[in-house]
Amino acid sequence: MPHEIAPDDVVRTHAEGEGNDRPPLLVIEPLLSFLDEHGLGAGEPTISPIGDGHSNATYLFERGGARFVLRRPPRPPIPPSANDMLREARVLRGLEGRARVPRVLAVNDDASVIGAPFYVMELVEGFVVTTAMPAVLDTPEERRRTAHDLIDAMVEVHGVDWRAAGLEGFGKPDGYLERQLRRFLGLWDHNKTREIPAVEVVGAWLKQNLPTSPPATVVHGDYRLGNVLLEPAAPARIAAILDWEMSTIGDPLADLGYFCTLYVERDDPSLGKFELSKVTRGEGWPTRAELVARYEERSGRSMSDIRWYRTLALWKSIVFMEGNFKRASAGMSDDPYLKSFGDGVVGLAERAEALTRGE
CATH class of the missing domain: 3.30.200.20 (Phosphorylase Kinase; domain 1)
Known part of the structure; x- marks a missing residue:
């Protein structure tokens, strides 16, 4: 065939x-x-x-x-x-x-x-961007426009009336953050292949500093540049948001915290294998602070606890990646990429602990 x-x-x-x-x-x-x-x-x-x-x-x-x-x-x-x-x-x-x-x-x-x-x-026609912008959008102006529209498209998702959309029962709107912490603390106990004290320290900090969530919205769960399609012509615009397997109803700032965790600026230290969109280190891409301010202005939600949400996102990624590393090491996955996560998990845990200190 x-x-x-x-x-x-x-x-x-x-x-x-x-x-x-x-x-x-x-x-x-x-x-x-x-x-x-x-x-x-x-x-x-x-x-x-x-x-x-x-x-x-x-x-x-x-x-x-x-x-x-x-x-x-x-x-x-x-x-x-x-x-x-x-x-x-x-x-x-x-x-x-x-x-x-x-x-x-x-x-x-x-x-x-x-x-x-x-x-x-x-099939939605467009570009998926990770390491380089397509030539038609490869200018500082279009890079900036792309980042702004990433925020605007996220705000649109978080503005959907999920009950009117037939998503009643799709997730539990109350207690989202508490459940996240319980679930990932349990997952860490199940997934870990070695003792990494920083993971325990961050988990305790998250529990002690739990914020009050805004009203629940649709949450994508993996919102980042690599999970959207850009229109195939200028001006830059998000054509479609992809990969909804982690979506639920919950705290919208979890999406923003995750987005900020994976959005790298020019002078950020490398995230190694976990740096999924290096392109944002280039000229024209706004800072995280600018994008957080845009989200705050367009959504009306307070950003006073955004560091907590960024820490949560990084900590969850560590737990997930340790689980993937464990499965691959035990021969439960034939993906060599997953076997390479071992040292990277330790480095991310240290990064997450530094974030709890505001570093």
């Missing part, structure tokens, strides 16, 4: 994948029947992977003149409550017309089709 991905990612039938230590991510014959039922192209598809492949598997399908994107979880084992495609599809449908999200075209909750639930969404 005319696919462009690794042979063991695709089989024609489930029977062909039986006995394989690496179960296929796509099973073509039942998948084509599903696509036919939903009017998504015709005939044999050309399939291309999208993204880095460290989390959910995302594929571009080109089929009979139709172009669309399929999202499914990675190969098992999958951590509990992670990589939930049905949940992701639900929030996208709720936000359609209310925030900048791709339109969901079809959802499958029957794991027997390809081995896991999945959904299909429209």
Whole structure:
């Protein structure tokens, strides 16, 4: 078939994948029947992977003149409550017309089709930016405009009436921060492969300095430059916000704190393997303080506790990454990228402890 991905990612039938230590991510014959039922192209598809492949598997399908994107979880084992495609599809449908999200075209909750639930969404044309801006947007003015629109798009998400969007029960609006701390303290006890005192110190500081949350909103959970699409022409504008697998209803400042944690300025020390968008070190990108002020002005929310939220975001990332390192070291993941997290986790923990001291 005319696919462009690794042979063991695709089989024609489930029977062909039986006995394989690496179960296929796509099973073509039942998948084509599903696509036919939903009017998504015709005939044999050309399939291309999208993204880095460290989390959910995302594929571009080109089929009979139709172009669309399929999202499914990675190969098992999958951590509990992670990589939930049905949940992701639900929030996208709720936000359609209310925030900048791709339109969901079809959802499958029957794991027997390809081995896991999945959904299909429209293809939004645009640029994903991590290390360099596209030439058409590579000026100080357009970089600044990009950063400003990142904040404006976040404010739009946090301004959605989530009850009117059909997201009642999608998350628990009360006690979000308390649950985050309980959950990640428990996860650290489960994930840790060694004693890292700084992680314990930061967790205690977060508990002792817990702020009062503003009214609950939709929370993306992984809001950063690398998870948006930029329009393919100037002026710079966010075309769509992607990767909603961590979304919930909760404290909106958790999104801003996370965004600030991963947004690096020109003279910031390196985040190493965790520095996901080095491009913002270039000329024209605003400072974090400028962007926090823009969020405050446009959302009407106080920024008095933003250091706490930045610390929370960094601490949560440490706990997650230690879990990934543990899984990879134990042979539960075949991703070499995850095995390289060991020393980086220790460095981030020291950075988080310094942040509690205002450094």
